[in-house]
Structures are given as structure tokens and as C-alpha cells.
Amino acid sequence: MTLSENTFPATTRAAVPYGQGRARGLGADVLGVHGVEMDNLVALGLPVVPGLTVPIGAGSGLQDHQTATTAIDLLEKLAVRGIWPAVRTERRPMLMHLRCSAPVPVSALPPAISVIGLSSRNIDALVEVIGRERDIYDSWAANLRFVAENALEVDVDDLDDLADDHPDSRAQVPALLELIEESTGSPFPADPAEQLGLAAKAMLARWASPRGQRARRALSLPDDLGIALHVRALRLGSWNESGYGSAISRDLETGRFAPHGVFHLGVRRADPNPGPGDPLDQTPGGVQILDQIFATLEPHLRGVAEVEFEVRDRQLALLSAQAVEHPGPRAITHLAVDLATAGSINRSEAVRMLEPDLMQDLLHAQLKLTGSEQLLARGLPASPGAAIGEIALSSDRAIQLAGQGKNVILVASETSPADVPALLAATAVVTSNGGLASHAAVVARGAGRPAVCGATTLRIDANAGTVTAGDVTLREGDTVSVNGRTGDVYCGTVTIRPAEPSAELEVLLGWADEIRRLRVRTNADNAEDAATAFRLGAEGIGLCRTEHQFLGDQLPLVQRLVLAESEAEEIEAIAALTTAQQSDFTDLLRVVGNRPITVRLLDAPLHEFLPADGEYRDEAQAQRAADTHESNPMLGLRGVRFAMVQQKLYPAQAEALFRAWVTVNGEGLQPQLEVMIPLVSLPGELSKAIKQVRSAAADVERDTGVTIPYLVGSMVETPRAALLADSLAEDAQFLSFGTNDLTQLTYGFSRDDVEKTMLTHYLEHGLLDDSPFAVLDTDGVGALISMAVRSAQQARPAVKLGVCGEHGGDPASIAFLDSVGLHYVSCSPRRVPVARLAAAHAALESR
Secondary structure: OOOOOOOOOHHHOOOEEOOOOOOOOOOHHHHHHHHHHHHHHHHOOOOEOOEEEEOOOOHHHHHOHHHHHHHHHHHHHHHOEEOOOOOOOOOEEEEEEEEEEOOOOOOOOOOOEEEEOOOOOOHHHHHHHHOOOHHHHHHHHHHHHHHHHHOOOOOHHHHHHHHHHOOOHHHHHHHHHHHHHHHHOOOOOOOHHHHHHHHHHHHHHHHHOHHHHHHHHHOOOOOOOOOEEEEEEEEOOOHHHOEEEEEEEEOOOOOOEEEEEEEEEOOOOOOOOOOOOEEHHHOOOOOHHHHHHHHHHHHHHOOOEEEEEEEEOOEEEEEEEEEOOOOOHHHHHHHHHHHHHOOOOOHHHHHHHOOHHHHHHHHOOEEOOOOOOOEEEEOEEEEOOEEEEEEEOOHHHHHHHHHOOOOEEEEEOOOOHHHHHHHHHOOEEEEOOOOOOOHHHHHHHHHOOOEEEOOOOOEEEOOOOEEEEOOEEEEOOOEEEEEOOOOEEEEOOOOEEOOOOOHHHHHHHHHHHHHOOOEEEEEOOOHHHHHHHHHOOOOOEEEEEHHHHHOHHHHHHHHHHHOOOOHHHHHHHHHHHHHHHHHHHHHHHHHHOOOEEEEEOOOOOHHHHOOOOOOOOOHHHHHHHHHOOOOOHHHOOOOHHHHHHOOOHHHHHHHHHHHHHHHHHOOOOOOEEEEEEOOOOOHHHHHHHHHHHHHHHHHHHHHHOOOOOEEEEEEEOOHHHHHOHHHHHOOOOEEEEOHHHHHHHHHOOOHHHHHHOOHHHHHHOOOOOOOOOOOOOOOOHHHHHHHHHHHHHHHOOOOEEEEOOHHHHOHHHHHHHHHOOOOEEEEOHHHHHHHHHHHHHHHHHOO
16 A cells, blocks of 8 residues: 555644544554454553554654654543643653554564653653653663664764763763764764654664674565554653553463563663563552453454553553464363353364364373483384483383383384383383384374384494483483484483363364364274274274284294194184184173274284294294295285185184174174275275185174174275275275375385485475375375276265275374365374364364
């Protein structure tokens, strides 16, 4: 907008009183953000300090004496006060305060200038009114220094020397006045209009200076961005009856509505750090009005409110009001629920207020950092949460220390199924190798343990019992602190803030459930994890990885099958496996109740099931193990391929599952079974595996006389499966996208290897915006999913579609998965609340 001479009435051509810009249709492009802010406060009926806004582009007009005089006269009328000694004796005194704002929020503005209008002619009288002199002299010295440097071109070195020679402002002021007169040839003006003109000149010059230009460039702002000037009345009164302060509407630790802040007696100083101040309840006249002010501001700002205020004659008036930036998830959650409950916003708006990523801090413990911590290493944030414990460099040591009641951090190069008991015993895990989809990461997320993986700077020497990163060496038994949310590992003990989900969060998630389209399931392999997920709102199990049931103590059962020497030994191993799985399935299905559960039949690289210590029964068994060696086990004999070779395996697993269902059905439960075939690439593989499952179901039905309702489907984790989804859907009643493997195979990335070698480099150089194993690649992997969804629905309109990779718990990925029409996402138990909220956000964004 271009300002003309006729923009404003003659009496206010250079300035717009607070509250009048809104009526004139003026926005931040004219009034600056502070001018609009003050207009809004007036419109809300809140008490504000009298003030004027000099529009953007018109600030230099204050250097005209008549223009400045007109502005001061208007300000005196608004404040019902005057600047001594010109003011009549019955009126109360005031000075002026000048600040600025840009048309957009800017953090690098020139500082405010206070006590404009102060001179040797009125200082004594004003000190007598106030009752103290130190603060007013401090502000006066700051005023003179700023104007001298930026408007009068006094040498900066001379100003610095003067400040060193006169640290006390009461001595510094006369020295500054003398230096200004010597440098300019004229005394510093006593006339308030001249002072206001110089203050405006100084502020504009500072904004136009190379320093100001650098600040704008750093913020990517235009070089010619203008600023509005705001002239406020600085009303003066008795020290004990006057002051200024700041307050926020909520306790940021708890999120509760509880106005609190600080108050300072006396004149408001230009220095932005006036000291610690007094408790808010020491404010003259009380602060009860703040409750009313905040109750008005929060619905208006849609945020936690923060105000600056002054008190004169025991009356409070606002200097500024804005929403607190990044108040934290607790405050946002409570605020959203409070506003919706009061009818200020609707439930959808309340759900929008809390970002899913922020909610992680409510669900997991966090380290309380001070900045003085010693960082040991940084890796990938593989599982959120925080933990402190003693370093254990082996699984045996971790279990031993945990058995003594100690908190343990398992530190290893990587982990295997044999390490699961140690992972469960430890409070956190740190690995030097592996990525977000590594064994340690997956197990830790499922168990709710913090994990940092791929901390490549760590050098682990198990024989010496040391861990080294750079020039720091720690020994086994030393204490470290782990931040699984950021991927940081610190030496020593760092204070932990425990997880504190609130009742308000449950309310907000309940509203999210009413909005979302996507159902939210969990990846859980045992009754304990399932119970945790259901407590957090999961609606079923989207992925039960049956191979995880053979980790730890039951690992030898699978090893017996893999290394079986004869068919008889093979049959015996399968029988033992079936018995163990039936017991595990029964426990799990009892927790599942009547919810759906997708059970994935065995899918794991064979090398994960071989003895980790390399010890075998005899040379023949060792040779059989060597014969199973694969150059790339993740692409080898796993999933449905192993079932095609070992044709007794899947029928045995399916029989165990169906017999477990019959057992819990007899107890009055009816879990909704979905049997999933993994790593399918050929429709023929799927059809043969489905026949194996149906044969097992028929056998159990003949034995028990119970008809078992179930669906059978396929995991889509190879690009070929995605491309042939229509063919798969001819046999499969559901398809579940395994996005971890689908990402790996689409990119041709080894997910563990690339995260420890090239991924950081790619992210730093902008080749990737995010790790594709953390945030779904919508262009490539997403295109395959979209194509598969369309073709599968054409072949079988009623096909059920879901995703069970960890992308099912990532908010950005959930937004995409919702858009392509999936029916559910499945994620680790402790990410369920995040997925619930993210799914609601996705639904709201599509409206």
C-alpha cells in the first residue's frame, strides 16, 4: 500500500492511535505486526497502554518538528497525561517509549528506546514523583547511547570508552551529554518533539545499517523491508505503586491454566533483561485481571498467551500480547481440550492444535538437557525415550547386571535374535551398526526401550571392556545417558523427565478417533506387547511376526528345524515348534479378544537362527549350517520361499494358530484371524501357501468339529508383488504392505548398510530429504503402493488393505497412506497414539 497525504485525517496524518487502524481497514503491511496486535487487543476490549503507530514508510516524518509535536499532543490526550515541564501541574507526568515492528514477525529488530522526553529540566521533578533515580538514569543512559551512535554519528569507540570510565549511569548521563555536545557542536535537545525525531532517526538508521541488512539476509527477508514505529506513553508514578511485568497463561510444565510471571517495580527500562523481578502476586493492585485477560486472549490467539504489561496508579494495561512459540505438547494438549470444552473451538480444531510429532514427548521419558552435557556419540533415533544405565558390552553381562537390580545400557556393534533376553533386560540399547529397521531397532521399539543405532563413531572393544568415541574412552560399568528421540548418547548421568500422559491427551485422542478414517493396529508378537498397544488405543494386531516368538529361550526350536539331519528329526522339530507356538498363540489371542489379528507366518533370514557362538553339536551339523550360508540372506531363502522348500513348516504354524483359536473360542472369545504369507513375488507361491493354510484349517476342523473363520492374504514387500497385486488379490482376501522391505527392494538399498555408510551423506547434500526407512518415499515406493491398491481393488473390490511397516507410525507417511485409500496402518505399540492423531490430521487435511 502506498501512503498518500490524504491517507489519514490532518490531525493524525503521521500516526494512527492504537485501536483505530482496524476500523480503517489497515493491516500489518501498513501498521506492522505490533500495530495490528494492539488494534486487536483494543477490539477485544482489553486494557492497553496509550500509543500511536507511525505507518511503514512514514517514520522519517517524525523528524519534522511539527509532525512530532502533533503526535505528542495526540498521545498526551490519549494518556490524559503530559510531559513535564510543559504539562499543567494538575496533570500526571509521562514520557515516551519507542519501538518498531515489521509487516512480518522479525527477531532482529532494533531495540526499543525508553524515557524519550527526559532532560535536565524535568529529571529532578520526575525522580521526586517516582521516589528512586537509578532505573530512570539507566534508561536515560541507554537512550542517549543509542541515539548518539545511530542518529548523531558519535564515534563508537568514544562511547565505549565513556561507558568503561563511567559504569554508574548517574555519572554516565552527564558524560554522554557532554560527549554529544562536543561531537556535534550542539547540546542534546530538551524539547520532547526533537528527541522523538532523533529517536525515530536512530531506529530507522539502525534498521538500514549493514548490521540490519545482514540480519534481514540471515532471515531471508527483503533488503527494503520497512518498519512501523510505535510511540507509547510511558506513564510515571510512585515507585511502590508502579511497575511492569510479563506473564504467560499456563504452567508449561503441567499445561494447566495458571497465569504466572514476574513483576518489576519502577520505570520500564530499555534493557530487555531487567533482572529476576518479583513474584507476580506482588503486583500493586493484584493480578486478578490477568485471569480475565488470558481467558479472552487464548481463544483469540488459539494458543498459550504471553503478555507484557505495566501498572500505573494500581491499574494494569497491556504493552503486548502474543501466542507463546513452541509452548510444548503438555500446554497445547490442555489448551486444546479447554478451548473445545468451553465452546471456543470445535473438536476438529482442537485435534489440529496438537502435532503428532510433538506428542512423542508426552508418551516417552525425555532427557532434561542444560547444555553442559558431554556428548559421547550420535546415531539414528531408532526408538524414542530416555534411559540412564551402566554400560554392558555383552548380552550375558547385561542380563547379569539387570539381575542385580541395576539399570543397564546394552552397547554392541549389532544384535541378533540370541540377544533378545538382554535387550528386554536392558533399559536401552546402543549399536554402532544397523539402522532404523535393524534387529535392535525393531525389538527395542516393540518392547518400548529407547534405542540409538548406527552410532558409527563408537569403537567397541569387548576384550578390553572399553567403548571409545573420538578422544573419550569409557569402560564397561561406566554410566551413560541415552536419548532415543534424538539419537544422542551422553557420558554420565543426565536428569530424566518421566513420561506424563494426561487425561486431557486421552480426551483429545478420543476426538481424533471420531475423525479419522484409517484404523490403527499394532505390530505385536506376544501378549504383553499386545496389552500395551490395546491400552494405548490399538484396534487390533496388524502384524504378529511369528519368528519373534522363537527368539531367546525358544531359539533352539527353530535351530533344530533348520539343522535337522533326517526327516524324522525334522518332524520332531516341527512338532516341538507347533506345541510351543500353540501355547504362545493361545496367550496372545486371549489378549486380542474379539479384535482382528494378522499373523505372519515365518519370515526371517536363516542366518539369524544359527547359533551366534558358532558352536554346533558335531562336524556334520556345522557343515549343514555352512551349507545354509547365503551371500545376501535378506534376499535369500526366507518367507514363502522357505515354506516352498520346507513344506511342513507353514501347515504346522497354521495348525498351531487354529488350535489356539479353538481354545479361546471355547472361552467365549472370537479373534478375527488373518493369516499372512510373507515375501511373495509369484502368484503361484501364494496359491500354494494358501492351500497349505487351508489344509491345516480343515484338519483342525475335522479334529475339533469347530469351524474356524479366518482370512488369508499376502504381504506386499517386493516390487513384483506390488505390480501384480491384481493377480495376488484373486487368491488373497487382504494385502498388507511391508514397507520396510518394499523400500529396501525398490531402492536397491541394504537398509542396515546404507544407514551407516551413505545415508547421512545423501541427507546432508540434499539428495534425500528424509531417510526412506523413516518417512515413506511417496514418489517411488508410494507409486507402487498406489498402483497396487487400484489394481487389487479392481480384481477384488472387498479386499482389505493395510500397511505393517514402521511407516505406519510416521505422521507424514500416514497422511499419504490415508490418501491412497488404505483401511488401516499398523505400528509398534508405543507409536499407536501418534498414529491415531496423525490419521485424524490426515482426514482433516483432505476435507
